[in-house]
Amino acid sequence: MKEKNIILQANNIEKYFYDPVKFQVLRRLSFTSYQGEFLTLVGKSGSGKSTLLYCLSTMDTDYSGEIFIDGVKTNNLKSDQLANLRNHSIGFVFQFHYLLPEFSCLKNVMIPAMKLGKYNLKEIEERAYQKLEILGLKDQALKPASKLSGGQQQRVSIARALINDPKIIMCDEPTGNLDTKNTQIVFDIFKQLTQQGNQTIIAVTHDVDFAKRSDRTIELTDGEITATTKNFEVLL
């Protein structure tokens, strides 16, 4: 049995929107996520899944409560430190907005790694090709990102989220635009990352089947956790 390493911890997250009326979107949300876990978030449209994910990703800091990522309390960090943390430790797959349109798919995947500066350009390029290959896009690598279909773009953005081998990969409906075959591919990649790479996936999804096959599913209703389902007892 592997030990349960806590990679992300959320304590009493509360968030309000004030426009147009005061409205509580997240209500005393607390949960923990472990290293190597494939966690899915489900819930009705408008239940606050994306909002929660933005808070967890450190992009949104306008909430109360605490978030620890890999043991670091993010509430205390300055915006530049948060940016570095995102670059290092978090891969993000967006619900709608994907890529930088003027750059090739390859460059899009490479940019976070260039920013990180851990590898030289040649190594980064190799790694980027490798990630694109996993997602079945090697032949599209040099095309400008704007010339790809929605599903292809989404897969490129998944490749981009993987490039720095982040500890956590957060996805907002990563398979929303994908057909069954590609959904399966993405699912398998995620599964493999969690089991072999020991990376953590936190994915928002509407795909019931996708959620059921993940390790654990948290259900949100009106900003509250209403159910946590362990789908597998695997290793956790």
Next chain:
Amino acid sequence: MKNTNLEIAFTHIITRKRQTLVAALGVLVGVGIYLFMNSLSAGFSDFSRDEIFKNSAHIKIFKDDQISVPFYQSKDKNELAIINNPQILAENKTLLNPSVLLKNVLNEPYITNAVMQVDFSAFYNKGTAQVKGTSNGVDILAYSDMYNTAKYMVAGSINDLPGNLNGIIIGSGIASKLSLGLNDNLVVSSSLGITKTMKIVGIFKTGSSTSDNQRSFVNIATAQQFLKQNPSYVSTVFANTPDPDKSKDFAKRLQQITAYKVEDWTVTNADLVAGDKTRSTMMGAISLSILLVASFGIYNILSATISQKINDIAILKAIGFTGGDVIKIFVVEALIMGIIGTIAGLIFGGILIFIMQNVYMGGPVGYFPITFEPQIFATSAVLGILITLCAGYFPAKKAANVDPVSIFRK
């Protein structure tokens, strides 16, 4: 990593060539006009200053008028000694021991030339025709070293004047008005009633009508006679320095060795200097405004780019670019536009200067006095880039503050 920011900036520039060119064009016009107008102004200033130095020295030493003061000094607050309606002392304006003064002045290391001068108001007569003017009693050889008079001689030679107490060198305007030529006789009288018949040993033409129509040169001794003064009478010593721009400091140092009043040319020609300054300031202000307007082009285009690229900015921030990175990206873009525009603007301004150099103005001016001054090129380049930097910085700062979440929610 910094290179990443640069690469992103270059990609934006390359994929938006048209906007880049439009922004650069704005800078081109601004920098070009700035360069051209300031070169115009500098060229003309140099020209008019050269005109000043054709006839006046960098430094003038003379005995200042003194206002009469009471002999009796007031002893305390309750007492006041005054002279009603005080006036300047009707003292002799001669410098004591002028030759010694001249020698002392010439001994100063920062003095290149110095001459003594005795001026008087002269009437040039031929028959009943009379021309009014000023005659300068000088050592013409030393004087010519200072003002290049020999260069302006159109007849005769300055070498014929020294020692010839009846000799005179006159301006070409006087010669033609009185239809006189070399070796002709000319009756000269002074306001003190002295009249002498002089022989014309030379005629000069400087191109300045006041000078050509009024001035003449005689020996110092001759001038002293016209003023009914003794042979030691000298009213003024003029001196030149290596650099007219520093003559103010030199004048201050010179003041230490003499009790007489030392005045530099900027004081003597205060009206000309002020006029010059006014013109330069005006040209500078106008051209700077044009440059500022041009920089708005960059500001606008960059602001537009940023609002169009707001998604990209949000993505960059999400994947770990800091606000500083975003600023760098867009400032670099502004800088590229600015550099392209500035280089093109310098070329454009250079072409305008070249064209202007070949415009003939006529008169004493000749071709338009405008030159390629490296310093103005440098200032234009620095200003062009500085202004684009500022114009780029503010939109870039706005971009840095973009909240990615609010963009992703849209």
